[in-house]
Amino acid sequence: MWNDNTPIYRQLKERVVGMMLDGLLKPGDALPSVRQIAADYQLNPITVSRAYQELVDETLVEKRRGLGMYVSDGAIDKLLASERERFLREEWPAMMERIRRLGLNLEQLLTAAKTGGAA
Numbered sequence: 366m367w368n369d370n371t372p373i374y375r376q377l378k379e380r381v382v383g384m385m386l387d388g389l390l391k392p393g394d395a396l397p398s399v400r401q402i403a404a405d406y407q408l409n410p411i412t413v414s415r416a417y418q419e420l421v422d423e424t425l426v427e428k429r430r431g432l433g434m435y436v437s438d439g440a441i442d443k444l445l446a447s448e449r450e451r452f453l454r455e456e457w458p459a460m461m462e463r464i465r466r467l468g469l470n471l472e473q474l475l476t477a478a479k480t481g482g483a484a
């Protein structure tokens with residue numbers, strides 16, 4: 366379940382971000398409590414709190430005193446913008462290099478995209 370190469374709090378944070386991007390968590394939705402996540406995944410509550418605090422620091426989640434953590438308004442748009450920027454800066458250049466190395470052309474890529482498989 367957890368990858369040994371990345372801190373667990375960061376993996377947990379990425380799961381929450383993924384749930385936001387997939388529409389499973391929407392603005393105004395409550396996140397499960399720290400205690401609940403710690404119990405469900407057998408994690409130290411401090412680990413869960415650290416993941417949640419990073420989400421708060423990035424203004425993706427807001428703390429409501431006595432109520433818990435909630436997905437912030439605008440969180441999804443902010444996430445999409447930052448994830449698109451990261452993809453174009455970090456992942457796309459490597460993909461372009463691989464496409465060039467394999468000698469694939471635009472027509473082959475578009476055909477593969479339409480059919481969901483080989484060009």
